[in-house]
Amino acid sequence: MPGRVAGIKKRRFIGVGAVNISELEKRYVNQALDDNRLSYGHFTNRFERAFARAHKVRYALFCNSGTSALQVGLHAMKKQYGWEDGMEVLVPAVTFVASVNVILENRLTPVLVDVDPVYFEMDAAEAEKKITERTVAIMPVHLCGCPCDMDELMGLKKRYNLRMIEDSCETMFARYRGKPVGSFGEVGCFSTYAAHILVTGVGGFAVTNDPELAVSIKSLYNHGRDGIYTNPDDTKFRSLNQLFTIVARRFNFLDVGYSYRATELESALGLGQMRRWREIVALRKRNARALTRVLKRFSKYLQLPTKRPSAEHVFMMYPIVVKAGVDRDELILFLEKNGIETRYLLPLTNQPVYERMWGHIEDDYPVAKHLNQNGFYIGCHPEITKDDVEYIGKVFGRYFGH
Numbered sequence: 001m002p003g004r005v006a007g008i009k010k011r012r013f014i015g016v017g018a019v020n021i022s023e024l025e026k027r028y029v030n031q032a033l034d035d036n037r038l039s040y041g042h043f044t045n046r047f048e049r050a051f052a053r054a055h056k057v058r059y060a061l062f063c064n065s066g067t068s069a070l071q072v073g074l075h076a077m078k079k080q081y082g083w084e085d086g087m088e089v090l091v092p093a094v095t096f097v098a099s100v101n102v103i104l105e106n107r108l109t110p111v112l113v114d115v116d117p118v119y120f121e122m123d124a125a126e127a128e129k130k131i132t133e134r135t136v137a138i139m140p141v142h143l144c145g146c147p148c149d150m151d152e153l154m155g156l157k158k159r160y161n162l163r164m165i166e167d168s169c170e171t172m173f174a175r176y177r178g179k180p181v182g183s184f185g186e187v188g189c190f191s192t193y194a195a196h197i198l199v200t201g202v203g204g205f206a207v208t209n210d211p212e213l214a215v216s217i218k219s220l221y222n223h224g225r226d227g228i229y230t231n232p233d234d235t236k237f238r239s240l241n242q243l244f245t246i247v248a249r250r251f252n253f254l255d256v257g258y259s260y261r262a263t264e265l266e267s268a269l270g271l272g273q274m275r276r277w278r279e280i281v282a283l284r285k286r287n288a289r290a291l292t293r294v295l296k297r298f299s300k301y302l303q304l305p306t307k308r309p310s311a312e313h314v315f316m317m318y319p320i321v322v323k324a325g326v327d328r329d330e331l332i333l334f335l336e337k338n339g340i341e342t343r344y345l346l347p348l349t350n351q352p353v354y355e356r357m358w359g360h361i362e363d364d365y366p367v368a369k370h371l372n373q374n375g376f377y378i379g380c381h382p383e384i385t386k387d388d389v390e391y392i393g394k395v396f397g398r399y400f401g402h
């Protein structure tokens, strides 16, 4: 990493994510170690309850990744609603590969829907055109911390009698017309992987208000174990008779499940961060405002992120789209050389894995293609300081020559 590029003194590396472990998390992790119980215990139970409360849902079930949560969430829905193999699920053409992969892994058919050019999320009008008699569900992806257009998508859900699983892996604690995203569909899924809003290393939540789905989800990520043992309320004390039933059925397996459990250590980290989620989100919003303040003078060259009027934006990242005449790859190379880490804006339709399966599909999704070629993001996490923001502004200024 160069210390100096053309007169700009590089202060430090500004990553797309950062880890911030407070004393409280360290204390909780040590407590978890002292408790001698590393799999499902009181930290996971408290983390799940706190997360459910914050998202105004009955059940939040913590497992080992956002992808696992999506995988078992969709599996539980497929089972509960009796979907046959090959039924169709609408998913945006710009998202992380996991959204599409879990549909494939559940032997369902992903039907890609182009996105809108402002928020980069599923375009409801495009989605409607893709609905067939085989469509069973819709998977809105709340990208970069920005809730989808839920008025329109919930309208589609209702009109066509579809189920919904929200991929909210990039968006936590964000409300759309006052309602937390992740709580609109039958199931909502979140990730606590590095660089997300809460960071536990690996981890993910599936949330639902449906007790049957909750039991099913918890069972599926626990090898398909009998729900008598995996019931979300199983920590409550029961009578001796009930206890005997649990003991007798504890080793029953009802489905072909998965081993997707998290540990108490992730939950201890997560519970500590739950105590200060408001502060984490406020810092992300503050950083986004500050970045916009220093970058808006380049609006001739850059499309900067905006917030939907009807929703909060929690800025898991700060997405930017270059305008005509700007070479995206040259710009991000310049940023990287100056210590500002970047990522492409979740290109999906040009991934080698899907090209191999579906051929060249990129041209069928023009907005996604435009974003594949011109979009990228930089970090917006709480560790970014005012100085970092000034520095970012200067580096862009240097690139654009003013």
Ligand SMILES: Cc1ncc(COP(=O)(O)O)c(C=O)c1O
Pocket (backbone or CB within 6 Å): 064, 065, 066, 067, 068, 095, 096, 098, 099, 141, 167, 169, 170, 190, 191, 192, 193, 203, 204
């Ligand atoms: C939109 C989206 N979906 C799913 C995932 C998968 O989450 P995890 O990495 O926890 O499996 C991610 C992760 O970054 C994501 O951004």
